[in-house]
C-alpha cells in the first residue's frame with residue numbers, strides 16, 4: 047500500500063490500514079511537523095475518531111471547545127455541542143501526534159520524497175519508481191495524483207475563495223469557536239491551547255492580507271490589539287476542487303484530494319478521518335466500490351450544509367437574517383449543530399424546526 051501525502055488524512059488512512067494489519071508506506075515531499083493554513087478546529091466526531099484510534103495530543107498543545115458562536119455586527123448566536131467536545135490544535139501539534147501514532151503502529155514513513163508522475167500503474171518519485179498493489183492519493187487540494195490518474199473534475203466553486211491564518215499569544219476568551227461574518231470575508235477564531243488563539247480569515251473574490259482582513263472586524267481586532275503574533279501568516283486556496291470519481295482501478299483519492307468545497311463549516315479534518323476509515327475498510331475487503339459508496343454517503347450532508355452557507359455568504363442580507371434567526375432560536379441552532387456533527391440525524395430538525403427557521407429568515 048502506498049500513500050502519497052503524509053498530511054492528516056494520509057496519516058489517518060495509514061493508521062486505519064495498519065489497524066487492519068495491512069502494510070503501509072507513506073511518502074510526503076515535506077518533513078514533519080507539517081504546517082498548513084487551517085482554522086484548526088476539529089469537530090467532535092473528528093475528536094472522537096482521534097480518541098478511538100489512539101491519536102493523543104499533549105494537553106498543553108490543544109484546547110477543548112464546546113460549541114460555535116456566530117457574530118454578525120450586533121447579532122450573536124451560539125450553540126453548544128450535543129455530545130463531547132471539539133479540539134482546537136495547531137496543525138504542527140496535530141501532525142506530531144498523528145506521526146507518533148503511525149510510527150507506533152509500524153507505518154513506513156518516507157519524508158522529503160516527492161511524487162513526480164504516474165505511468166502504467168507505477169509511481170515515479172524523487173527517490174525512484176515504485177509499484178504498489180494499492181495506491182492512495184492523499185496529496186491535498188491541488189492533488190497531482192488526481193490529475194495524473196485522469197480524475198480531475200475542475201473547479202467546484204462559483205466564487206474564488208482563499209484563506210489566511212495567524213496565531214496570537216493570547217489566552218482563549220471563550221470555549222467556543224467564533225465565526226465573525228461580514229461582506230466577502232469571515233474570521234474563524236479557534237482556541238488552540240491554553241495560551242494561544244488562532245485566527246483564519248477567509249476571503250471571497252479578491253484576497254487581501256491578514257491585517258486588512260482583521261481590520262474588517264473591529265471588535266475582534268480590539269480584543270487582539272497588542273497580542274504578539276505566535277506564527278507567520280500562511281495562506282491557502284483557492285478552494286473548490288472536484289474529482290470526477292474517487293477511485294480508478296486500484297487507485298483511490300482521500301481527503302482534500304478527493305474533492306473539497308470550502309472551509310466555511312470547518313470540518314475538512316473530521317470528514318477526512320471518516321473517509322480514511324471507509325477507504326481502509328474497502329481496501330481490506332479488496333473492493334473499492336465500497337469506498338465509492340461510503341464516500342458519497344459521507345459527503346452528502348456536509349456538502350449540502352457548505353452549499354447552503356456559501357449561498358448565505360454570497361447574499362449578505364440572507365446571511366444577516368440567518369445569524370439573527372439563529373440568535374433568536376438557539377434551540378434550532380443547537381439542533382442544526384448536532385446534525386452537522388453527526389450526533390443527530392437530519393430528520394431531527396423536524397418539520398416544526400424547519401418552518402420556524404424559514405419563518406425566522408423571512409421575518410428577521
Ligand SMILES: Cc1cc2nc3c(=O)[nH]c(=O)nc-3n(C[C@H](O)[C@H](O)[C@H](O)COP(=O)(O)OP(=O)(O)OC[C@H]3O[C@@H](n4cnc5c(N)ncnc54)[C@H](O)[C@@H]3O)c2cc1C
Pocket residue numbers: 050051052053054055056073074075076080082083084085086087088089159160161162184185186187190208209210246248282283300301302303309312313314315316318
Ligand atoms: C483556511 C482554511 C481553514 C480551514 N479550517 C478548517 C477547520 O477549522 N477544521 C477542519 O477540520 N478543516 C479545516 N480546513 C480544511 C483542512 O485544512 C483540510 O481538509 C485538511 O488539511 C485535509 O487534509 P489532507 O491530508 O487531505 O491534505 P493536506 O493537509 O493538504 O496534506 C496533503 C499532503 O500531501 C503532501 N503532498 C502534496 N503533493 C505531494 C507530492 N507530489 N508528493 C508527495 N507529497 C505531496 C503535502 O506536503 C501535504 O503534507 C481548512 C482549510 C483551509 C484552507
